[in-house]
Amino acid sequence: MITTWLVLAFFYMPIGVLILNSFNLSRFGTRWQGYTFKWYERLLERDDLWAALLNSLQVAAIASIGAMILGTCAAFALHRHRSRLQTAHEVLITMPLVLPEILMGMSLLLLFVSLGTQLSLMTVTIAHITFCISYVTLVVQSRLQDFDFQIVDAARDLGATRIQAFRKVVLPLIAPGILAGGLLAFTLSIDDFVVTFFVKGPGADTLPVVIYSMIKKSREFPVINALSTLLLMVTFLAVWGSQRLTAPKV
Amino acid sequence: MTEWAFAKRAAARKSSLHAQVRAGVPSATALKKLRQEILATLPSFGWLAFFVLVPTLLVLAIAFRKTDPAGGIGAGWTLGQFEIFTQSSILVLLWRTFWISALTTGICVALALPVAWFVARVRKEWRPRLLLLIIVPFWTNFLIRVFAWNQILHSEGGLARFLRAIHLLGENDSLLFNSGAVVLVSVYTYLPFAILPLYAAAEKFDFGLLDAARDLGATAFRSFWSVFLPGIRKGITTALVIVFVPMLGSYVVPDLVGGTDGQMIGNKIAQRNFADRNLPAASAMSAILTLAVLTPLLFRRRESNEISS
Numbered sequence: 001m002i003t004t005w006l007v008l009a010f011f012y013m014p015i016g017v018l019i020l021n022s023f024n025l026s027r028f029g030t031r032w033q034g035y036t037f038k039w040y041e042r043l044l045e046r047d048d049l050w051a052a053l054l055n056s057l058q059v060a061a062i063a064s065i066g067a068m069i070l071g072t073c074a075a076f077a078l079h080r081h082r083s084r085l086q087t088a089h090e091v092l093i094t095m096p097l098v099l100p101e102i103l104m105g106m107s108l109l110l111l112f113v114s115l116g117t118q119l120s121l122m123t124v125t126i127a128h129i130t131f132c133i134s135y136v137t138l139v140v141q142s143r144l145q146d147f148d149f150q151i152v153d154a155a156r157d158l159g160a161t162r163i164q165a166f167r168k169v170v171l172p173l174i175a176p177g178i179l180a181g182g183l184l185a186f187t188l189s190i191d192d193f194v195v196t197f198f199v200k201g202p203g204a205d206t207l208p209v210v211i212y213s214m215i216k217k218s219r220e221f222p223v224i225n226a227l228s229t230l231l232l233m234v235t236f237l238a239v240w241g242s243q244r245l246t247a248p249k250v
Numbered sequence: 251m252t253e254w255a256f257a258k259r260a261a262a263r264k265s266s267l268h269a270q271v272r273a274g275v276p277s278a279t280a281l282k283k284l285r286q287e288i289l290a291t292l293p294s295f296g297w298l299a300f301f302v303l304v305p306t307l308l309v310l311a312i313a314f315r316k317t318d319p320a321g322g323i324g325a326g327w328t329l330g331q332f333e334i335f336t337q338s339s340i341l342v343l344l345w346r347t348f349w350i351s352a353l354t355t356g357i358c359v360a361l362a363l364p365v366a367w368f369v370a371r372v373r374k375e376w377r378p379r380l381l382l383l384i385i386v387p388f389w390t391n392f393l394i395r396v397f398a399w400n401q402i403l404h405s406e407g408g409l410a411r412f413l414r415a416i417h418l419l420g421e422n423d424s425l426l427f428n429s430g431a432v433v434l435v436s437v438y439t440y441l442p443f444a445i446l447p448l449y450a451a452a453e454k455f456d457f458g459l460l461d462a463a464r465d466l467g468a469t470a471f472r473s474f475w476s477v478f479l480p481g482i483r484k485g486i487t488t489a490l491v492i493v494f495v496p497m498l499g500s501y502v503v504p505d506l507v508g509g510t511d512g513q514m515i516g517n518k519i520a521q522r523n524f525a526d527r528n529l530p531a532a533s534a535m536s537a538i539l540t541l542a543v544l545t546p547l548l549f550r551r552r553e554s555n556e557i558s559s
Contacts, residue, residue: 003361004364004365004368004380007365007384007441008384010438010441011383011438011441014399017398017402018394018398073290074291074293074295077291085287085291085295089294089295092299095303098543099306099543100499100516100539101496102501102536102539103306104302106519106536110309110529111301111304114308114323130298130301137294191391198523208391211397215393215400228390228391231394232394235386235390239389
């Protein structure tokens with residue numbers, strides 16, 4: 001039990017330090033020198049950050065929609081059929097989950113270079129779809145496990161066409177699963193740095209890429225702290241909101 | 251009544267299909283089913299084959315190509331890209347990659363075991379809340395979590411000054427930019443990935459078995475060692491693989507907190523790629539890393555096959 005609390009303290013301590021330091025007057029955040037909001041003001045002046053945020057949102061939106069479509073197809077195929085083809089299919093689905101990110105970035109870069117594709121936000125989006133498919137598939141698959149396919153037969157027997165049965169019966173029932181998978185894909189895409197760094201084109205940076213170069217080069221520690229604090233608040237609000245949404249209504 | 255009829259019809263449909271397949275007659279329904287299967291499989295299968303399988307094979311192929319001074323892929327084949335693996339500096343790097351990964355994995359599992367045990371034993375309504383507490387910090391950006399440690403371990407930071415004051419840290423020693431910092435920050439980033447599979451296994455474990463072992467005279471340690479650990483064996487292998495494999499390809503953590511003494515093979519790949527623009531050399535290292543990653547994965551596959559059979 002003590003270990004658990006210590007581990008939790010270990011998890012939250014760095015986050016606490018970030019938040020505290022974002023209000024710290026000291027430039028290097030090494031000593032407490034009083035409250036300030038000037039790092040937040042600095043943050044608002046950074047146009048490159050806002051452009052990168054827009055890029056990130058755009059990539060994540062397209063990638064999660066693409067992964068939702070491909071991942072849902074994959075989950076249906078894996079759930080409905082048992083064959084050699086599906087065994088191979090499953091291996092392909094697991095590959096992005098187990099390959100270290102750097103290998104994924106490296107191999108995709110080689111593919112794009114070999115094909116002569118110009119690196120851009122487009123290649124980043126393709127890479128993001130690729131690693132998101134597997135996660136969507138897993139989430140939708142677990143949803144399908146509780147799904148009773150006899151109601152599809154029932155709908156067909158009652159005169160629904162195959163497409164009607166899918167649209168009016170299957171889709172509404174598994175939509176929460178697809179949406180959950182899509183949300184997971186969205187967060188993974190927004191968060192990704194390594195794969196993006198390998199396949200991004202010049203000038204088209206996502207938010208993590210800009211954060212990385214800020215950490216690496218400019219050493220604007222307090223501004224990054226302020227940005228981190230804002231991102232943390234968004235995360236906590238999102239978690240709190242989704243908890244409220246999914247909690248059983250009393 | 252109707253439900254029963256549907257079930258019967260579905261069962262009949264299924265068995266007639268099986269009979270046809272067994273008889274080797276490709277009937278209309280079997281063909282239709284096959285067409286359906288291919289239609290459903292093709293999009294994801296095609297995408298992943300083209301963007302995962304082909305690129306992975308491409309890495310293995312380009313590792314044997316010559317260097318192109320212009321930064322692309324040279325013409326002609328060579329074994330030369332692998333010559334670097336005879337240099338002692340790269341062997342040191344490979345060895346460091348291995349021990350940092352192994353040590354991180356060991357610490358993660360050792361810390362995750364008591365946590366998983368505790369969460370699995372706590373009252374049922376508390377479990378999801380505890381799990382959420384464990385996961386939430388990891389929904390924040392990965393770079394930002396590493397950066398937070400960058401500040402904590404900073405040589406002018408409070409921790410370093412405190413350790414210096416009580417003479418645990420030498421005047422010129424640094425907490426940052428060494429392999430110890432890489433292990434610490436890696437443990438921080440991978441610990442939840444070890445806790446979750448261990449918790450999933452511990453939750454299914456029948457804790458009554460431990461009481462039984464104690465009643466039969468086993469010590470607390472022995473019942474933990476010979477009853478609990480074998481009981482959650484599958485969770486332990488999953489946790490080991492889930493931490494060890496991505497650790498081998500670690501790049502950001504050694505880059506930001508490792509310094510020159512904490513570099514791993516991932517940094518070398520990135521360096522060949524971005525600084526030297528030598529894609530074939532980066533491919534050769536990636537190829538070696540791919541092979542290194544496959545070993546623990548195959549081990550786990552065998553393990554899980556054994557358990558399921």
